[in-house]
Amino acid sequence: MSDSHSPEQSPIHWFDDPSQVPADVADWLMEMGSMTRRFEKQGVTVTVKPQNECFVSREELGESEAQQLPESARYWIREIVLFGDAEPWLLGRTVIPEETLTGPDLALVDLGTVPLGRYLFSGNNLTRDYIHLGQLQSEQGDLWARRSRLRLSDKPLLLTEIFLPDSPVHRPEGKVSKA
Numbered sequence: 001m002s003d004s005h006s007p008e009q010s011p012i013h014w015f016d017d018p019s020q021v022p023a024d025v026a027d028w029l030m031e032m033g034s035m036t037r038r039f040e041k042q043g044v045t046v047t048v049k050p051q052n053e054c055f056v057s058r059e060e061l062g063e064s065e066a067q068q069l070p071e072s073a074r075y076w077i078r079e080i081v082l083f084g085d086a087e088p089w090l091l092g093r094t095v096i097p098e099e100t101l102t103g104p105d106l107a108l109v110d111l112g113t114v115p116l117g118r119y120l121f122s123g124n125n126l127t128r129d130y131i132h133l134g135q136l137q138s139e140q141g142d143l144w145a146r147r148s149r150l151r152l153s154d155k156p157l158l159l160t161e162i163f164l165p166d167s168p169v170h171r172p173e174g175k176v177s178k179a
């Protein structure tokens, strides 16, 4: 993502204690299932627009991300904007070590407009090591964020999600007013 919201460019403050996050926000950020599915339950059509997909070296990763993943010669980056109907709801950045892209998981480099969650939650080999809760200061105000290290058949990938002002996470009670 070239804008200043890009996780690798904008320092996200990660909370040491999740209780520092309001309960109604934490309910969203701690979602253990697919965020895509949770958004769809708001009655919107979820679409994903890839913004940037490429291989990068470990040096090109932000230090904060490199610390979360094993050494690798290169990492697949996928940056997207996720929309609820026509509203931008989320910026997603996924970092995948090359060693994770084996067997069927090589499909992760060809997702295109298919939401990552549709792939990740389609099988029964997905585990989650942790969810970190965070906040990003931006021109659009303070944005809630989360970072998950996920594993597909024990192979790691790192997913950072920044929730945009129009998303239910930033609306009172997380409700979406359908006009």
Ligand SMILES: C=C(O[C@@H]1C=C(C(=O)O)C=C[C@H]1O)C(=O)O
Pocket: 033, 034, 035, 036, 037, 048, 078, 079, 080, 082, 090, 091, 092, 093, 094, 114, 115, 116, 117, 118, 120, 159, 161
């Ligand atoms: C990971 C999920 O997929 C969503 C879609 C993404 C993508 O297509 O790259 C990234 C972030 C997620 O919010 C999910 O549904 O939980």
